[in-house]
Structures are given as C-alpha cells and as structure tokens.
Amino acid sequence: MNEKELIIKAQNSDISAMKKLADYYKEKTKLIPPDKLNDVIWMKDYRKRTQAPDIDEVDKKYKALAYKYYRMAAEAGDAESMTGVASFLYDAIGVERNQEEAYEWYRRGAKAGDPAAMRVTAYISEDEKDKFKWYKLSAELDKPGLNKQDSIKQTAINYACGRGTEKDIAKAEEWLAKLDKDDDNSARMEIAQITGESSWLEQAAESSPTAMIRMAEDFVLKNDFVTALNWYKKAARTTKKGAPNSPAIVAMSIIGDIYYIGEDGVDQDYEEAFKWYSRAAAQGYNMAKIKMTLMLYRGLGVKQDLQQAFKNFSEISWTQENFGPFSPFRFNSVARYYAAKMRENGEGCTADSVDTFERYRVAAGLERVQDYESPRRIPKAIYKVADAYFLGEGARQNFAKALNFYEKTLTKGDGRTPYHREAIKKVMWMYELGEGIPKDKVKAAEWRKKLNGSDEE
Amino acid sequence: MQKELLKQLQTWAQAGDGDCAYKLATIYRTDGDFKNYVEWLEKSAATKNFDAMKEYAEYLREGADYEKALAIYKELAETFCDEESMENIVDMYEQGQGDKDTLIFVLKLIDKCFNEIYPMNNFARVFVFQTYRYNECTWEYLQAVERRRIAARIRKILAEN
Numbered sequence: 001m002n003e004k005e006l007i008i009k010a011q012n013s014d015i016s017a018m019k020k021l022a023d024y025y026k027e028k029t030k031l032i033p034p035d036k037l038n039d040v041i042w043m044k045d046y047r048k049r050t051q052a053p054d055i056d057e058v059d060k061k062y063k064a065l066a067y068k069y070y071r072m073a074a075e076a077g078d079a080e081s082m083t084g085v086a087s088f089l090y091d092a093i094g095v096e097r098n099q100e101e102a103y104e105w106y107r108r109g110a111k112a113g114d115p116a117a118m119r120v121t122a123y124i125s126e127d128e129k130d131k132f133k134w135y136k137l138s139a140e141l142d143k144p145g146l147n148k149q150d151s152i153k154q155t156a157i158n159y160a161c162g163r164g165t166e167k168d169i170a171k172a173e174e175w176l177a178k179l180d181k182d183d184d185n186s187a188r189m190e191i192a193q194i195t196g197e198s199s200w201l202e203q204a205a206e207s208s209p210t211a212m213i214r215m216a217e218d219f220v221l222k223n224d225f226v227t228a229l230n231w232y233k234k235a236a237r238t239t240k241k242g243a244p245n246s247p248a249i250v251a252m253s254i255i256g257d258i259y260y261i262g263e264d265g266v267d268q269d270y271e272e273a274f275k276w277y278s279r280a281a282a283q284g285y286n287m288a289k290i291k292m293t294l295m296l297y298r299g300l301g302v303k304q305d306l307q308q309a310f311k312n313f314s315e316i317s318w319t320q321e322n323f324g325p326f327s328p329f330r331f332n333s334v335a336r337y338y339a340a341k342m343r344e345n346g347e348g349c350t351a352d353s354v355d356t357f358e359r360y361r362v363a364a365g366l367e368r369v370q371d372y373e374s375p376r377r378i379p380k381a382i383y384k385v386a387d388a389y390f391l392g393e394g395a396r397q398n399f400a401k402a403l404n405f406y407e408k409t410l411t412k413g414d415g416r417t418p419y420h421r422e423a424i425k426k427v428m429w430m431y432e433l434g435e436g437i438p439k440d441k442v443k444a445a446e447w448r449k450k451l452n453g454s455d456e457e
Numbered sequence: 458m459q460k461e462l463l464k465q466l467q468t469w470a471q472a473g474d475g476d477c478a479y480k481l482a483t484i485y486r487t488d489g490d491f492k493n494y495v496e497w498l499e500k501s502a503a504t505k506n507f508d509a510m511k512e513y514a515e516y517l518r519e520g521a522d523y524e525k526a527l528a529i530y531k532e533l534a535e536t537f538c539d540e541e542s543m544e545n546i547v548d549m550y551e552q553g554q555g556d557k558d559t560l561i562f563v564l565k566l567i568d569k570c571f572n573e574i575y576p577m578n579n580f581a582r583v584f585v586f587q588t589y590r591y592n593e594c595t596w597e598y599l600q601a602v603e604r605r606r607i608a609a610r611i612r613k614i615l616a617e618n
Contacts, residue, residue, distance in 0.1 A: 257602055262609040290599070334599065391462065391480065421536075422476055422507065429474055 010069060015076050022069035022084060029062040029093070063094030074105065082109030083117040110134060115141050119151055132164030139175070152178050153187045160191045160200070185211055209235040209247040216251075225263040229255065236276075239283065252280035253288040260291070270301025286316050290335055297338070297347075306348030313339035317359070336363035337378045344384075357394030360384040364405075383409040383419035390426070390436075399436020403427060424451045470497065475504025482509065502529070507537060514545070523554040531559055534566055540603040543567070547610050557618070560611050567608045 003024065009017035067088045073081035086105035089098050103124055109117025115138045122134035135158065139151035156175035159168045172191075176184050185208035192201035198218070204211035216231035235251035256276035262268025274295050280288030293312040296305050316335035340359030342348055363381035386405030388395045409423040428447030431440045463484060470478035478501035485494040498516065501509035514529035527549060533542035543563050549555035 261602060261606040262613070268606070268609060268613070291602075294599070387476070391466075391477075393462070419507065421505070425504075426474070426476060429472075433472060435469070 010072065013076065015073050015078050015081075018069045018073035018076070019078060019081055022066045022073065022081065025062045025066035025069065026084075029059055029066060060094070063088075065094070067094035074108075077112070079109050079112035079114035079117065082106075082112060083114050083120070086117065086120070110137075113141075115143065115146055115148070115151075122151075122154065128158075128164035130164070132158045149179060149183050153183050153190075156187050157190055157194070161194045163194075181207060189214060205231070205234075209238040209251065212238075213247050213251055213254075216254075223264055225258060226265045229258055229266060232258070236279075249280050249283045249285045249288070252276050252283075253285060253291065256280065256288060256291060260295075270295065272301075274301035286332060286335070289316055290332070290338075293335075294338070297342075306342070308348070310339065310342045310348035313342065317362070333363050333365060333378050333381070337381050339363075340381065340384070353388070353394035355394075357385070357388040360388065379409050380419055383423055386423070386426070399430065403430060403437055406430075421451070470500070473504070475501045475506035475509065478504065479506050479509040479512075482512075505536075507533070507539075511539075511542065514542070518545075518549070518554070523549065527555055527559060531562065534563055538566070538600075538604075540600060540607065543604070543607045547607060547614070550614065557615075560614065564608055564611045564615075567604045 003021070006017045006021045006024070010021055067085070070081045070084035070088060074085045082105050086102045086109060087093075088095055089105065090102035091097070106117045106120045106124065110121040118134045118138035118141075122131045122138070125131045125134065132155070135151050135154040139148050139155045141148065152175055156172045156179070158164050159175060160172035161167070176187060179187060185204040188200045188204040189208070189211050192198060192204070192214075201211055201214055201218075205215045212231050212235035216228040216235065219225070219228035219231065232251045232255045235248055236255060237248070239248040239252070240246060253276070256273045258266055259269045259276065260273035274292055277288045277292035277295065281292050289312060293309050293316075295301050296312070297309040298304065313335045316332050317339050336359055340356055340363055343352055343359055344356040345351065360381045363378050364385050365378075365381075382405055385395075386402050386409060387393075389398045389405060390402035391397070406423040406426050409419055424447060428444055428451055429435065430437055431444035431447060433439070463481070466477045466481045466484070470481050478497050482494050482497035482501055485491075485497060495516070498509055498513050502513035510529050510533055514526045514533070517523075517529070518526035527546065530542040530545050530549070533539045534546065543566075546555055546559055546563050550557070550560050
C-alpha cells in the first residue's frame, strides 16, 4: 500500500493506517543515536563543504508528520502510539518539548497496556508502590517477542529490598530464576548495594567477574590486599578472548597495579607486575599496554628496551578507543604524549622535530575531531605545541599561535603542572619585550601579577 | 636554520627567558660544548625552569654534590608534585646520598597531593583500583599509581630502619 492510500485510510479513522504512516515517516527522519555523533560532525562538515541544501527542513517535515499520525492513532486509543507520542514530546521530535504531557501520555499508554509505557511509567514514578506495580505488571505480560528482562529484574529487586511492597526473599528468588545468568548476577549486585547485605554479592561472585571485582574492592577498602588479590585473580581467570574491556582483563591490570605499587601484605614485585600487565595487554587492553610499556621504558621488572617502548607507544597512539557516546573517536593521549617525548629526545628512535610537533599536537587533543574541550588533553603536550610555534621547531614560527597555546596551557591542569608557571612567564615575557606580538606593558604587568601569585617570586 | 635559531635563543635567553636558556643548553650539550652547556643549564635552572632543574640536579648528583641535588629534587617534588624527582630522592637515600627527613617530607607531600586532588569519599582510598569506572582519568590515574608506589617504597624503607 502506498503513502496516498494510507493517508486516505487514516483520514477514515483507520488506526492501523495511522500507525503505518507514522512509522513510515519516522523511518525517513534522521533520528541519530548518540553513538553516531561522529556522523553528525561529518555531516555538518560535508554540508559546509558542498553547500548542499539543508537537510534539516526535510527532516523537520517528516518528524512533524510522524508525530501527527502517532497522535491521531493515540487519540483513537492505540496504546503503542501513545508511547510514540510520549517519546516525541519528551525528546522534542516534530513537536515542542513538553515533559509533563509526555509523562501523561506514558501513563495513558501504560494503562492501555503497552509494556514499554509501563516500564517508563515505573521508571518516572516517584511513588515506590506505583513503581513496583508497573514493573510487576509489565513483567507479567505474556506477549511474544517482548523483552521483559528489565521489568523482571526490577520486580525481583523490589521484593528483595522491600521497596514498594513487603520484603519477600522467596518471591525475589522466584523472579530471579526467570532471568538469564548475567541479569541474575547484576540484579543480585544491585540488591547487595541497596541493602548492604554482602550475601547477595557473594552469590553473584560465584560466576560474575564484575561481582568478583566488587568483592575485591570491598577488601581493598578494608585494606586487606591479600584477599583482594585472590578475588582479582579469580576474576582474571574468567577471561574470554576478544573482549578487551571485559572485567576479567581489567582485573589483570589491577593485579599488575597491586604488585607494581606493593600494598599492605603484598610485596612490591615489578616482574610480577610486568607479567600481569603483559597478559592484559595481550588481550587488547590498552591501558595495561601503556603500563607495561612504561615499565619497558624505565627498565622496571624487565630489561629496558627503548625501541620496543617507542614502537608500543606509537601503536597505541593510533588505536581508536571508545570512551563513551560523546567521545567516539578518542585516541590515547598518554601513549601519544610518551611517543612524542621519545621522538623529541631520540629515545629508541631518531629525533625528528616535525614528527615530534605532530605527535604533541595530537596528544594535546588539538586534531580536528577533538576541537571541542577534551578532558583528556595533556597540558604538558599543549605547552610543547606552543613552544614549537614559538621556536619554529617542527612547525612554522608563529608567535600569535604560540601565545594562544601558552594561554591554553593555563586552562588545563591543577596549577601544579610543571609547565604552568613556564607558560605564564612566557606570555608575560612576550608582552614585555614585544616578542612577536605588539609590546603591551599593561598586559605584561597583569601577567607578572599572575606569576607572582603562582609562586613566591 | 640551526644558526638562526641559536642566535634567537641567545637573544631571548640573555633577556631572561629560562626556557630558551634551557633549549640553548641542550644544543650545546648535543654539540659537545660542555662549558656553555653547564653555564646555560645553571642559568636556566636558576629561573626555576622545570626541565633545566631536573637536568641540573642530575648533573650535580653525578658530580657527587648530593646536598644541592637533593635540595633541587625536593623543590621539584614540592612545587610540581613531580614523581620522577620523588623517586630520585628515594634512590638517593638507598644509595647513601640522601637523608631520612627528605624521605618523610616526600611521604607527607604524597598524602597531601592525594587528598587535594581526590577529596575523600568512599572510593578515595582505593581510587587507583577503579580503572574500570574511572578510565577517563588515564593521565591522572598513572600519576596517582606512581605516587602511591613511591609512598609504598618509602614506608617500607622507614619500617626497615
């Protein structure tokens, strides 16, 4: 059936046609999930370059149409469409944002029997009894293909914690039995956290590496590093290949930390630390690879090997890592910083000022996709970039840029950064002597004041 | 290019820029001009240039001027919370070139840095084991691990003596 036929049917109060039309227009919109953020950046850039017609206007039209038909179907009593209307109102898609109205539509959808609306209603409700009621109702629904794991989990947690209902461990266990192993473990960990009853965590720790790590952390808090180490090792034994950020691999890296530091009851053992870091690194965990490479670089627990260290840092430098939805393409700044430092000093490689500048520039988080403020910028690297511009080493001499980056150094770090004070001095000095920029005694005095404020001088 | 750079650096260094003085020193070091290297390194270190101070302390230590070297490392540790300087202080003590007071000073400094940067909360004492949750703090994390390791080294030394 084509669009026109559906419109006619919808106008004749055909709810199914209304829903189909709404879904059809929704498909055509560009509702971009957060993990596609980079595409958005790319798209904006592409539009700028090609001066293509603005897609936003077309997009707006489809969103408004999708909202219109969901609303028609919802008002005609369709439960699923009520949830659709609510989500459009909540996220301001094709309509102005109205949280109160969105919540009201979720409640109406829940009462009309839509499981998604029930879950949201449970989530947004501030009344514990109401929350429990909706979680339980959605968990009890019997609809093919319906994902009820979260509702079942919440129902079990509420019974175990006595939230919104009488505490009933037998019923909690009954509901937990309906979950798969991973959800069961995660529910038990949540119950342990809410109730403070460690027996739930112990049960989860029988098979869940995350729970094992939580157990270990509890012992770390008690300063019992020997028992903590045993739990971390137990978690490490659950390693599965191909999951570089899995708890088991993180546990290996933490075991390395304990040996590297030498905590109470555990002797400092660089060789053992290097072994554990290497094991985690071999599974693809870059954080551990950085740590083992730092040991290689310093010759701790292993024979110093600058060439291998430079090779490792360079490799990690170019590995894309996902640190969350808003930083989909961050590179590892620490590895880049060390690779730059080694290149600058010719350690394990030949010194090269152009390559050094480029590496510091990326370590400073200044590449195009990272133009926005990045918490992972390394102040030392920003200072080095400024210096390269100032001296014309590795980059064309540019005093204005140097000034800009010296000032940027000051916006990062806690003031203790070694180059913080140097940057203040440099800016003051540039204004004082008019080096590369117009002489400005007032500004120079301002910076001198900052310098005096930063130390005893 | 090198000549031009050298000329510029000399002008700036003579005008009092410690950073350029250090750069100048490194060029003399590469060229094997030891006299000028030491002269500019000392001048740069006097301006409290971080890199120069570190290198000058190392130079003094190699020349067996332990007292001066230790004083510079102490200043670097205190001003910048620099882990390498802290480690050097511990190494110097182990090699009979340092003193116990400076070790205790570093230990207190680490505790102070730790409390300032990571305000006390449930996880403060164990934050270094929270990689999985705090992996955004890579740089800070590595710094903290280093400081904690140095503190453990010092505690062990103090317990044995």
